[in-house]
Amino acid sequence: METLAALGTGFSVALSPENLLWCLLGTTLGTAIGVLPGLGPALTIALLLPITFQVPATAAFILFAGIYYGAMYGGSTTSILLNTPGESATIVTALEGNKMARSGRAGAALATAAIGSFVAGTVGTLGITFLAPVVVDFALKFGPAEYFSLMVLAFVTVSAVLGSSAVRGLAALFFGIWLGLIGIDLQTGQARFTFGLDELLDGINVIVVAVGLFAVGETFYVAARRYSGNDEIVPLRGSLYMTREEWSRSWKPWLRGSAIGFPIGAMPAGGSEVPTFLSYYTEKKLSKHKEEFGTTGAIEGVAGPEAANNASAAGVLVPMLTLGLPTGATAAIMLSAFQSYGINPGPMLFQSQPQLVWGLIASLYIANIMLLVLNLPLVGLWVKILRIPPPLLYAGILVFATIGTYGISNSPVDLVLLYAIGIIGFLMRRYDFPAAPVIIGMILGPLAEQEFRRAMTISNGDWTVLVSQPLSATLLALAALALLGPMIWRVARK
Amino acid sequence: MTAPPRPAGPAWPETLIGLGLLGVAAVVWWQSGAIAASPMYAKVGPRIFPYMTAIGLAVLALALLVAGLRGGWQPDEEREVPVDWRAVVFVGAGLLANVLLIVPAGFTLASVVMLVLVAHGFGSRRPVRDAAIALAFALAAYFGFAKALGVNIGAGVIEKLLGG
Numbered sequence: 001m002e003t004l005a006a007l008g009t010g011f012s013v014a015l016s017p018e019n020l021l022w023c024l025l026g027t028t029l030g031t032a033i034g035v036l037p038g039l040g041p042a043l044t045i046a047l048l049l050p051i052t053f054q055v056p057a058t059a060a061f062i063l064f065a066g067i068y069y070g071a072m073y074g075g076s077t078t079s080i081l082l083n084t085p086g087e088s089a090t091i092v093t094a095l096e097g098n099k100m101a102r103s104g105r106a107g108a109a110l111a112t113a114a115i116g117s118f119v120a121g122t123v124g125t126l127g128i129t130f131l132a133p134v135v136v137d138f139a140l141k142f143g144p145a146e147y148f149s150l151m152v153l154a155f156v157t158v159s160a161v162l163g164s165s166a167v168r169g170l171a172a173l174f175f176g177i178w179l180g181l182i183g184i185d186l187q188t189g190q191a192r193f194t195f196g197l198d199e200l201l202d203g204i205n206v207i208v209v210a211v212g213l214f215a216v217g218e219t220f221y222v223a224a225r226r227y228s229g230n231d232e233i234v235p236l237r238g239s240l241y242m243t244r245e246e247w248s249r250s251w252k253p254w255l256r257g258s259a260i261g262f263p264i265g266a267m268p269a270g271g272s273e274v275p276t277f278l279s280y281y282t283e284k285k286l287s288k289h290k291e292e293f294g295t296t297g298a299i300e301g302v303a304g305p306e307a308a309n310n311a312s313a314a315g316v317l318v319p320m321l322t323l324g325l326p327t328g329a330t331a332a333i334m335l336s337a338f339q340s341y342g343i344n345p346g347p348m349l350f351q352s353q354p355q356l357v358w359g360l361i362a363s364l365y366i367a368n369i370m371l372l373v374l375n376l377p378l379v380g381l382w383v384k385i386l387r388i389p390p391p392l393l394y395a396g397i398l399v400f401a402t403i404g405t406y407g408i409s410n411s412p413v414d415l416v417l418l419y420a421i422g423i424i425g426f427l428m429r430r431y432d433f434p435a436a437p438v439i440i441g442m443i444l445g446p447l448a449e450q451e452f453r454r455a456m457t458i459s460n461g462d463w464t465v466l467v468s469q470p471l472s473a474t475l476l477a478l479a480a481l482a483l484l485g486p487m488i489w490r491v492a493r494k
Numbered sequence: 495m496t497a498p499p500r501p502a503g504p505a506w507p508e509t510l511i512g513l514g515l516l517g518v519a520a521v522v523w524w525q526s527g528a529i530a531a532s533p534m535y536a537k538v539g540p541r542i543f544p545y546m547t548a549i550g551l552a553v554l555a556l557a558l559l560v561a562g563l564r565g566g567w568q569p570d571e572e573r574e575v576p577v578d579w580r581a582v583v584f585v586g587a588g589l590l591a592n593v594l595l596i597v598p599a600g601f602t603l604a605s606v607v608m609l610v611l612v613a614h615g616f617g618s619r620r621p622v623r624d625a626a627i628a629l630a631f632a633l634a635a636y637f638g639f640a641k642a643l644g645v646n647i648g649a650g651v652i653e654k655l656l657g658g
Contacts (some may be wrong), residue, residue, distance in 0.1 A: 050643045165567065171515060171554040178522055178547050185529075185540040192540060193525050216589070223581040223615050391616035392627060395588070395609040399628075399635055402592060402605065407645030415593045422589075430577075431511060431568050449543040456538040 003133050010358025014366055019062050022055075023363050026063040027370045030070020034077075035382045037084050038218055038397060041071040042329035042439065045337070046210035047404040052340040058356050060337060062363040065317075068330050069121060069364065072313045073371045076113040076306050077382050080106060081234050090309060092276040096293065096301030101234040103296040111242050112299055113306040114375040116254040120307035121368040123258040124265070124314025128321075128361055131266060132350070135322040139347040144454035145465050147323075149475035150268060151448040154325050156479045157269035159437035166483065168433045176441025177448075179204050186446075187453060199413050206336045208405055209442060210329070212418045213435045215401040217425020219394045224426070233386055240376060250303040253283050257307025265315020268325055272312045279308035314364070321345055321357060324447070329436040332443040505566025512559030519551035584615025600650010601640075605632035 013019060033039040045064050052060050075090035080097035093113060100109040142150070159169035182193040183203025194200040242250065260282065261275040283304040284293050292298035319325040324345035326332035338345050343353060350357055375382070405418045428435060459465035467473045526544035561567050588611030595604035609628035610621050618624055633656070640647050 048643070050645045054644050164569075167554055167557045167561070168567070170550070171558060174547055174550045174554060175515075175518070177543075178518070178551065181544055181547065188531070188540045190530050190540045192529050192544060193522070195525070219612070220582060220585055223585045223612075224577045224579075225575050389618065391613035391618035392609075392624065394616055395612035395624075395628070396631060398588070398592075398608060398612055399605045399632060400639070402596070402601070402608070403635060403640050403645065403647055406596060406601070407640060407643070407647050410646060412593050412597060415596070419589050419593070427511070430572055431508065432572065445543075445547075452543065453538040461538065 003130060006133075006354060006358045007129055007362060009354065010360070010362030011365075013058060013355050013359030014062065014362035019059060019359065019363065020366070022059045022062045023066050023366050024370060026066020027070040027367050027374060030067035031074035031371065031374050031382060032070075032385055033067070034071035034074020035385050036074075036388070036393065037078060037082070038222065038394060040214060040330075041068045042210055042333055042436075043214035044071075045330060045333045046207045046214070047400055049207055049333070049337055049340065050404075050407060052337050057338075057341045057343060057353075058359050060341075061334070061356065061360045064334055064337060065360055065364055066367045066370075068313065068334075069310075069367045070371055070374075072121075072310050073114060073117050073375045074382060076117065076302075076309075077110060077375065077379060078386065080109045080113065080302070081383060082386060090276075090306075091273070092280045092305040093302055093309070095280065096297045096299075098234070099295065099297030100299065100302065101297070105297065105299075106234055107240040108242050108246050108299060109297065109302050110379055111240050111376060112246065112250045112303045114372060114379075115242075116250065116257065116303045116307040117310040117375070118368050118372040119251075119254040120258040120261060120309075120311040121314060121371070122365065123255075124262045124311040125361065125364040125368065127262045127266065127311070128314055128317055128364070131318055132322050132357075132361070135318060136347045136350050139323050142347075142471075143469075144451045144458065145469055145472045146475065148448055148451040148455055149466060149472040149479070150323065150325065151444055151451065153475050153479040153482070154268045154319075154327055154444065155437075155441070155448070156482045157267075158271070158327055158440055159434070161269060161482050161486075162271040162273060163434045164432060166486070168431075169437055172428065172433045172435065173437035173441040176209075176438035177445035178441075179209060179438070180442040180445035181449075187450075197413075199409075199411060204417065204442075205408050205414070206333060206439065206442060207408060208414055208418050209421055210333055210439055211401045211404050212421030213425035213428070213438060214329075215397050216419060216422025217429060217435070219398055220422060220426035221429040222390070222394060224430070233383070240379065246299055249289070249299050253279070253300045253304035254307045256282060257304040257309075258311040260304075261308035261311030261313075262315045265312030266318040267315075268319050268323075268327060271328065272309050275308040275312045276305040279304040317364075321349065321360075322347060324349075326440060326443060329439045332436075332439045335443050503565070504563040505568070506562075508562035508566035508568060509559060510562075512555055512562045515551060515555035515558060519548050519555050522551060523548035581615040581617070585612050588612040588615065598650075600653055601636055601647045602629070602632045602652040603650055605635070 030041065033044045044067055076093045078084060079090040079094035080101050083094050083098035097109045097113065155173055159173040160166035163169045182200055184201055185192055191201060257279045260279045264275040280301055283300040287298055287300045289298055293301055316328050316331050319327055320331040320334065324335065326335045335345060405414050408414055425435060455465055467476060522544065526541055526548055529541050529544065531539040531541050588608040591611060592604045592608040595607060606625055606628040610624045613624045614621065636653060
């Protein structure tokens with residue numbers, strides 16, 4: 001009941017004309033960048049971070065959340081029509097979606113993706129609404145030691161468990177943690193790793209790193225692969241409405257996808273690859289039309305993973321809002337936006353900023369409705385965006401990257417740093433290092449250090465406090481299991 | 495296109511990445527020692543996390559080094575695409591021109607030069623059209639995006655002429 005009352009307050013915030021406009025702007029922009037290959041929500045929100053100095057926090061987060069949700073919807077359009085996933089989260093959608101488009105069922109594929117995204121997004125948002133207060137109650141019991149252990153667990157799951165290699169994921173994470181350490185230590189006022197450069201005293205701005213990795217690195221990567229520019233856009237044929245049979249084949253995968261996606265997203269592991277693949281294999285196994293998988297394209301293989309993707313995206317917001325624990329690059333950048341307002345996400349947020357949190361959650365329901373309209377009747381508009389010639393698209397991305405970076409301090413030093421990180425990002429792409437752990441390490445690393453030092457101060461420097469309290473010990477044991485389990489499993493099987 | 499067969503010996507790019515990260519770890523360790531730490535904070539001072547980071551980086555760098563010497567890890571799908579150095583050089587030249595021009599010439603002019611060079615790197619062969627689009631785009635970005643965000647980016651000749 002309390003939750004519903006809070007949600008009601010949230011809607012009164014989110015339904016104000018101004019906030020509705022922010023939501024519309026965010027969902028439109030989000031769909032556009034989701035459709036465009038090479039632009040993602042993490043990059044877009046990083047570029048828009050300066051807006052936090054201009055508008056109230058509620059408006060900024062409604063905008064950012066709209067972008068985040070919108071990118072998930074838009075990414076599927078590109079996957080289906082171009083076979084190049086617009087977002088990493090929609091790789092699986094391309095498997096069946098593009099096959100459907102090629103056999104003349106693009107309309108149905110887009111429809112089941114959009115409606116499935118709506119169903120799952122709404123289920124996921126309901127999940128946030130009712131799960132978040134529960135997690136908050138639990139999290140209020142956490143002390144610094146528990147927080148530190150929880151962050152260690154998140155570090156391990158986002159870098160070592162997801163992705164192709166634990167070593168490379170952790171290398172990216174530690175690199176990010178180091179970047180986060182650069183600058184003045186807030187507790188003692190000592191400069192760390194500034195190499196005598198005054199520019200580094202304030203630390204490296206997360207905008208520079210995110211834009212360097214996601215925009216400059218990506219541009220180099222695409223250029224180096226000799227962009228031939230001959231991606232074929234499947235023309236949009238066929239009705240956008242699904243037949244009765246297609247509806248009946250879609251609704252169960254939507255619900256199953258939501259059920260798979262939300263819990264995995266809400267765990268302190270995050271990631272959308274695992275739930276989308278899991279949903280894909282579930283649908284393939286359960287389908288009565290197995291012959292369509294991989295040949296003419298099975299609608300279940302689009303409906304399930306799309307739902308899983310959107311539900312997990314919603315799930316990621318649970319640890320972000322309730323624990324201040326980002327488990328994806330986009331969430332990490334949203335966390336830095338909170339920091340820019342001087343707000344600390346975490347259990348206290350629900351008490352200190354109820355208008356903001358519940359306004360944000362309510363706006364997610366509204367965003368889903370807007371996105372359904374934007375992505376179904378108006379899908380033709382987004383297909384046009386896909387026709388922007390890639391040379392201009394990538395060159396344009398670099399212009400925005402310049403604005404976002406140069407605008408921070410008007411210093412060419414930032415641009416040099418941006419390009420250096422871009423080259424690192426290029427090498428990381430080419431040699432299969434994940435980029436998200438760098439951003440997460442950079443944002444979460446300093447917070448982990450803060451909790452660690454608090455815990456040590458309380459315990460008077462006794463390290464065993466991390467393992468002597470049952471909750472903290474359990475979290476660390478889970479982290480060790482997540483890190484070593486797969487290795488032991490591999491050795492044991494030999 | 496088939497990938498060139500994986501060499502039996504070390505894979506040099508991956509080995510170099512391992513060595514490079516080991517170098518980073520060494521720098522982090524060395525600079526961690528240089529952090530001034532007052533004895534008041536001896537137990538939980540500003541050096542502990544940096545040292546832990548250095549150790550973590552070193553361990554991971556060694557693991558990467560071993561993997562590199564054993565033939566590397568780059569996915570076949572990446573290895574079979576040779577790097578188009580010409581494109582990379584043009585993109586790099588565009589970025590370099592941008593950083594050199596932005597202070598003396600202003601954002602718009604620097605963006606136009608960068609955009610034309612980068613588009614060329616991506617295979618566009620219509621520099622005049624690219625420059626025209628770039629000019630319109632850079633001005634729109636300057637007066638729309640940057641002004642709306644309230645960020646101040648270098649105004650040059652063109653911006654001042656237009657009253658920016």
